[in-house]
Amino acid sequence: MTSNADAAEVFRTVADLLDLLGEKFKPEAYRRAARSIESLTEDLGAVAARHELRSIPGVGEAIAEKIEEYLRTGSISYYERLKREIPPGLVELMRLPGLGPKTARRFWVELGVEGPNELRDAIAAGRLVGVKGFGEKKIEQLRSALRAAVAGPVLARRAIEEVYPVASALVHALREGATADRVEVAGSFRRARDTVGDLDILVTSKDPGKVFEAFTAHPLVAEVKMRGETKETVLLTGGLQVDLRVVKPEEFGAALQYFTGSKDHNVRLRSLARDRGLKVNEYGVFRGEERIAGATEEEVYASLGLAWIPPELREDRGEIEVAARGKVPRLVSESDLRGDLHTHLAPDANADAVDRIVADAHAHHFDYVGVVVGGVRADGTVWLLPDATRARLTELRPVGLRVACAVETGVGPMPKELESTPFDYRIVRPTSTPSEEIGPRGSARSPTLVAHVGSSVVSDAAALARWVGEARRAAAAIEVGPGPERLDSTAGRQAREAGVAVHVPTGLGAAADDPTRLVALGFARRAGAAPDAVVNAGPLGTVSATGSGSTPERRGMSSGPPRSRSGRRRPSS
DNA sequence: GCCGTTTTCGGCCCGACTGTTTTCAGTCG
Numbered sequence: 001m002t003s004n005a006d007a008a009e010v011f012r013t014v015a016d017l018l019d020l021l022g023e024k025f026k027p028e029a030y031r032r033a034a035r036s037i038e039s040l041t042e043d044l045g046a047v048a049a050r051h052e053l054r055s056i057p058g059v060g061e062a063i064a065e066k067i068e069e070y071l072r073t074g075s076i077s078y079y080e081r082l083k084r085e086i087p088p089g090l091v092e093l094m095r096l097p098g099l100g101p102k103t104a105r106r107f108w109v110e111l112g113v114e115g116p117n118e119l120r121d122a123i124a125a126g127r128l129v130g131v132k133g134f135g136e137k138k139i140e141q142l143r144s145a146l147r148a149a150v151a152g153p154v155l156a157r158r159a160i161e162e163v164y165p166v167a168s169a170l171v172h173a174l175r176e177g178a179t180a181d182r183v184e185v186a187g188s189f190r191r192a193r194d195t196v197g198d199l200d201i202l203v204t205s206k207d208p209g210k211v212f213e214a215f216t217a218h219p220l221v222a223e224v225k226m227r228g229e230t231k232e233t234v235l236l237t238g239g240l241q242v243d244l245r246v247v248k249p250e251e252f253g254a255a256l257q258y259f260t261g262s263k264d265h266n267v268r269l270r271s272l273a274r275d276r277g278l279k280v281n282e283y284g285v286f287r288g289e290e291r292i293a294g295a296t297e298e299e300v301y302a303s304l305g306l307a308w309i310p311p312e313l314r315e316d317r318g319e320i321e322v323a324a325r326g327k328v329p330r331l332v333s334e335s336d337l338r339g340d341l342h343t344h345l346a347p348d349a350n351a352d353a354v355d356r357i358v359a360d361a362h363a364h365h366f367d368y369v370g371v372v373v374g375g376v377r378a379d380g381t382v383w384l385l386p387d388a389t390r391a392r393l394t395e396l397r398p399v400g401l402r403v404a405c406a407v408e409t410g411v412g413p414m415p416k417e418l419e420s421t422p423f424d425y426r427i428v429r430p431t432s433t434p435s436e437e438i439g440p441r442g443s444a445r446s447p448t449l450v451a452h453v454g455s456s457v458v459s460d461a462a463a464l465a466r467w468v469g470e471a472r473r474a475a476a477a478i479e480v481g482p483g484p485e486r487l488d489s490t491a492g493r494q495a496r497e498a499g500v501a502v503h504v505p506t507g508l509g510a511a512a513d514d515p516t517r518l519v520a521l522g523f524a525r526r527a528g529a530a531p532d533a534v535v536n537a538g539p540l541g542t543v544s545a546t547g548s549g550s551t552p553e554r555r556g557m558s559s560g561p562p563r564s565r566s567g568r569r570r571p572s573s
Numbered sequence: 574g575c576c577g578t579t580t581t582c583g584g585c586c587c588g589a590c591t592g593t594t595t596t597c598a599g600t601c602g
Contacts, residue, residue, distance in 0.1 A: 018574095023574095024585090025574070025575085025584090025585060026574050026575095027574095028574085028575095028585080029574040029575055029585090030574075032574090032575080033574085033575090057575095058574090058575070058576095059575085060574060060575050060576075061574090061575090062574060062575090063574070063575085097600090097601090098591090098599095098600070098601090099599095099600085100599060100600050100601085101599095101600095102598080102599060102600085103599070103600090132593095133592085133593065133594090133598080133599090134592095134593090135592065135593060137591085137592060137593090138591090138592065138593080141591095141592090187602095198602090200602085226589095226590065226591075227590095228589060228590055228591090229589085229590095230589075231589065231590075233590095233601095243602080245589095259602085261602090263586095263602085266586075267585090267586070270586055270587090271585090271586090274586095275579075279586095280586090281586080281587065281588070282587090282588075283588095
């Protein structure tokens, strides 16, 4: 996926350079294409090989040609020409907060400033004093933006699981306070993107000023960047930016829809509205002066003739067309989860640890929990949980909740030592290069689950595609979720498009505020997974069934209940 | 530069906020 990200970055820079030239609509066109390329689930080269570049949203004739040139030669002559025409330091300048293309261009044309260092010198030499439009405050803003740029890259996106605890704490505080009524996080956080740039929080309140006061006093808030009548922007101690907006109850749904995005989804929605003689903004849907919707998201979508669309799908990837036909898929939700197939204990865990996991599973109203009782480490050595611990698992089998035993191994044949250990199913941990098949379907070697596969293991698109193909062939599920050892939402979507079911880790035994389960659910939903495409939303007896989802040809491919080491099927409850 | 069950040409989201302004330009999301 590296080359896709690189290509996207090139087009983003082209957009910035065109901005500096004062181009009106081209920059947005290039950015649109960059966003689309970034969210592709397959390698750009593969799309080009099929001559399907033009099917990528935002890619037309001109950009398709440039992609082909990029794939062929590693560069784009148009881009190289722009770089010769415009000092590259100007792009750095316009990426500073509060400084846009117009201002960067003025610095270049009027002051001969070609980059951040020269701007710093120009300010120090007092060359900005008296320049039209630059008062004392503006100059101080520039100084601090330059200082921040030196301190580190500004506003880098963070992994959603890192942001989760912060978001929960802020939402909790706002809900506990007396002044805010409804409180929701919007933005890419609500869409469950893998990374989050900032947090958008919406509240309803009769007294916005009081909400802002209370929010500013929160211990996580380090600095108020700006505060207006309806909006406050703060920086948290960790540097994360949070926008807090107060809206009226009758506008809440429209605001939630608007600020959840994505940008491309909203643009499509607004053009749909225009076609119907309506106008959509963050205050509602309007026919002339009359507001016809706004209190809830459902009525906003309904007023445009659409079924409500889950936030995780709002990326303009065809979801609007589906909603227009009234057919929005029911995505997996927390209450669908019936168990967990991939629970690890410490290698030396005692029987009490088993009881704790089982109690946690009971607390979640799960039907089953699958515990990894042994396996093969990356260095090839075999390990097993202590005898007493495994004995405890066996004792618990008949108790209400089903307890299953898994082994987790690398690719390849099952070691002799494990053959003598009873287990119900196998989890396979892939290597960085798929060189071996992970086992034929229906045999004892065949895995139920492919886990510990993520960016840390499989870094390039081709290897990931092969592992997805292997999982499909073996009718195994793949684990999605946060962290470098699970598929992110983009890779999860790739798995779903191939008809591979997913496993949602539930964080059994973790701390109560552990974000694993909710983030993983978000990723599964973003991948378009219905409950029947999530192995642990089904009964234990069908752990290797693949969901129907978007691939009808996969229906009925269940390979049945977990296998014993002899390959016989255990009767399911 | 892209896009189209009203368009192959003429559109392209739009409102909040800031700082510098006597009415608005630039930036941001």
